[in-house]
Amino acid sequence: MAFGRSDQPKMPKAIKLLIAGGFGVGKTTMVGAVSEIRPLRTEETLTDRSVGIDDLSGVETKATTTVAMDFGRISIGDEFMLYLFGTPGQERFWFVWDELARGALGAVVLADTRRLADCFPSVDYFERRGTPFIVAVNCFEGAPVFELAEVKLALNLGEDIPVLLCDARKRESGKEVLITLVKHAYGKRPMATVK
Ligand SMILES: Nc1nc2c(ncn2[C@@H]2O[C@H](COP(=O)(O)OP(=O)(O)OP(=O)(O)O)[C@@H](O)[C@H]2O)c(=O)[nH]1
Numbered sequence: 001m002a003f004g005r006s007d008q009p010k011m012p013k014a015i016k017l018l019i020a021g022g023f024g025v026g027k028t029t030m031v032g033a034v035s036e037i038r039p040l041r042t043e044e045t046l047t048d049r050s051v052g053i054d055d056l057s058g059v060e061t062k063a064t065t066t067v068a069m070d071f072g073r074i075s076i077g078d079e080f081m082l083y084l085f086g087t088p089g090q091e092r093f094w095f096v097w098d099e100l101a102r103g104a105l106g107a108v109v110l111a112d113t114r115r116l117a118d119c120f121p122s123v124d125y126f127e128r129r130g131t132p133f134i135v136a137v138n139c140f141e142g143a144p145v146f147e148l149a150e151v152k153l154a155l156n157l158g159e160d161i162p163v164l165l166c167d168a169r170k171r172e173s174g175k176e177v178l179i180t181l182v183k184h185a186y187g188k189r190p191m192a193t194v195k
């Protein structure tokens, strides 16, 4: 029996997103929390050699760091399939960012209010590339709580950049962040390219 085009199952739209931000803000944690497949990780042990280079304040128990990327996948309804690429946070691995950013619809810049300035380089990077991004403040226990408007001001973000609170360990929270990013990124595209 022949099927017309409308009978064919609709394929979800594949979207590439980046999870970026400074060292130890919870990028690997977020990709792992939301991914529906076993996430790919490229963690290496932090050694004494990073003392004085990597700022471990607030994440003193952190034993490993991403050296290449995280990868995960999550579907949003039957419309979208999001492919998530977590970036390495340490500056010495930043050469990987250009490769990871290619073809990405947008980026989440994760921030930690104890080290807010650490997300400046990520914000600069996506502004320069013209990649749509949002800022998600990962709420660590004991971290100072700021109004979102204060975070926006501190980061000198444009009015149109969404800023929201999240818990990188929780699936629903991560999903909300990703949906906010997809909506924001599509909102910035000329209508003709939105399918
Ligand atoms: N309390 C708390 N701990 C968190 C949260 N998110 C991450 N962590 C912890 O913080 C540490 C850093 O998390 P990672 O996910 O490795 O951070 P990352 O941004 O991938 O780090 P790099 O790849 O080294 O830049 C880990 O020990 C996590 O368990 C959070 O929302 N709350």
Ligand SMILES: [Mg+2]
Binding pocket: 027, 028, 029, 065, 066, 086, 087, 088, 089
């Ligand atoms: Mg990581």
